[in-house]
Amino acid sequence: MASLTRELGIDLGTSNTVIVEGAEVLLHEPSTVAILVDEWKMIEWGQAAKDMFGRVPEDIEVVNPVQHGVIAEYEITENLLRYLVQRICGPMVLFRPRLMLTVPCNITSVESRAVHEAGIGAGSREVYLIQQPLAAALGIDLPIAPPSGNMVICLGGGTNQAAVLAMNAIISSELERTGGQQMDEDIINYIRKNYGVILSKASAELVKMRIGAAVKEEDALTLEIQGQDQVSGLPRSVTIKTEDIVDALQDALQDIVDMVKRVLEKTPPELVSDIMDRGVALCGGGTLLRGIDRFLTRKLGIPAYLVDNPTTCTAEGAARALTMLDDLKRSINR
Numbered sequence: 001m002a003s004l005t006r007e008l009g010i011d012l013g014t015s016n017t018v019i020v021e022g023a024e025v026l027l028h029e030p031s032t033v034a035i036l037v038d039e040w041k042m043i044e045w046g047q048a049a050k051d052m053f054g055r056v057p058e059d060i061e062v063v064n065p066v067q068h069g070v071i072a073e074y075e076i077t078e079n080l081l082r083y084l085v086q087r088i089c090g091p092m093v094l095f096r097p098r099l100m101l102t103v104p105c106n107i108t109s110v111e112s113r114a115v116h117e118a119g120i121g122a123g124s125r126e127v128y129l130i131q132q133p134l135a136a137a138l139g140i141d142l143p144i145a146p147p148s149g150n151m152v153i154c155l156g157g158g159t160n161q162a163a164v165l166a167m168n169a170i171i172s173s174e175l176e177r178t179g180g181q182q183m184d185e186d187i188i189n190y191i192r193k194n195y196g197v198i199l200s201k202a203s204a205e206l207v208k209m210r211i212g213a214a215v216k217e218e219d220a221l222t223l224e225i226q227g228q229d230q231v232s233g234l235p236r237s238v239t240i241k242t243e244d245i246v247d248a249l250q251d252a253l254q255d256i257v258d259m260v261k262r263v264l265e266k267t268p269p270e271l272v273s274d275i276m277d278r279g280v281a282l283c284g285g286g287t288l289l290r291g292i293d294r295f296l297t298r299k300l301g302i303p304a305y306l307v308d309n310p311t312t313c314t315a316e317g318a319a320r321a322l323t324m325l326d327d328l329k330r331s332i333n334r
Contacts, residue, residue: 005125006089006097009319011135011312012081012115014066015157015180015285017046018315019088025312026088033076034062042079054200068177069104069132069159070111071118081122096125100318100332104159105131105173112333129333130321132156132314133163134170136283138324139317140307144168145327149271150278153260153296153304154314155286157181160256162263164271168324169331172267174259180286183208183252190248197227197238209288212245214253214295253292257299279303285311 009020012031019027029046036043037059044052053062065073065080089097099119103112112129119127133152134144142150144165154161157180163173184204191199199207203225211221220242229236260280264272280302282293287310296304307313321328 004095006095007100007319007322008085008088008097009100009102009135009315009317009322010081010119011102011132011315011318012066012077013156013314014064014069014159016311017080017084018312019084020312020315020319021088022319023316025315027084028312031066031080032062032064033080034060035076037061040075042076042083045080045083053202067158068179069156069175070107071114074114074118078118078121081118085122085124096123098126098128098322099124100128100130100135100322102132102135102314102318103129104175105133105161105163105170106175116333127334128322128325130318130328130331131163131170131173132159133161133173134165134168134328134331135317135321136314137165137281137317138320139309139313139315140281140283142281149267149274151263151275151280151302153256153280153282153284153287155179155256155282155284155292157285160259160286162256162260164263164267164275166271168327171271172263174263176255176259178252178255179284180205180208183249183286183289186252187212187245187248190244191227191238191240192230194244195238195240196230197236198230199225199227203227207240208245211240211242212249213242213290214246214249215291215298216243216246217291249289253295257296260296260300276302279305282306283310283313 011018017031030050032050034044034049034052065076071077137144137152150165159179160176164171187204188199211223222241224239226237293304
């Protein structure tokens with residue numbers, strides 16, 4: 001007899017929330033909420049809330065309740081999680097779901113506990129926590145059970161992480177509380193400094209996705225974007241080139257390289273040898289930046305490759321982990 005309890009893998013990220021059941025992606029939306037300030041009541045969420053950013057009256061606030069991979073606004077996060085779980089599972093009177101929530105590696109016990117309590121508050125029967133690099137490795141089906149090394153780099157909206165895995169566990173890892181949103185800020189600062197135009201965060205993200213790259217490309221692209229003149233404050237359009245974005249992101253990209261090198265420095269040489277042979281898997285929305293695999297391959301001297309499901313693999317791995325609790329008992333918290 002099939003279980004009546006729903007089992008959900010949830011990647012509650014800084015930029016996006018992904019919910020998976022089995023192998024099916026049930027939800028993939030921005031982790032953005034619009035609230036009525038006076039009542040502290042959620043009135044919109046997801047893409048609809050993100051589209052409201054910068055366009056709302058004073059009594060409405062648009063926020064991302066998860067910042068740098070951890071909960072910044074607990075009450076809002078719990079309400080959002082409860083709403084999403086109820087939307088998927090329906091009324092949870094008799095059969096409350098089991099949740100596997102992802103968290104960044106190397107966060108504090110207080111930060112982990114906040115995520116766990118938010119899961120319980122959302123109406124779950126049982127809540128498990130899995131570190132995101134481990135979940136990503138499961139989601140892309142890396143062979144992490146044997147005593148041989150695999151490496152995953154997770155580039156998210158609010159965090160960058162790198163980890164070496166073996167025997168269903170993380171051997172060494174690093175967390176940087178920067179990510180794609182910091183790249184957007186770097187683009188805003190670069191365009192303001194070099195063109196005298198102030199871009200919104202949404203425009204900076206659009207530029208990054210449309211013409212951005214980690215390395216200079218032969219087929220460089222251009223994009224005309226509307227901004228605000230830094231001096232007059234009036235609307236002004238500016239044409240931005242791919243090489244502008246490459247220059248703007250160099251510091252952020254170098255930080256990723258330095259993070260990976262720190263992980264490799266504290267990894268046993270036997271596992272490093274395995275990684276040299278197998279390469280490094282690139283996961284997360286940050287890997288959608290054109291040429292980032294070539295950039296990291298050149299800088300690290302290790303083959304870096306893009307996975308097929310970079311934005312959903314962490315949630316897919318979390319859902320898979322619910323079927324592997326015995327194998328992962330050393331690596332999962334509850």
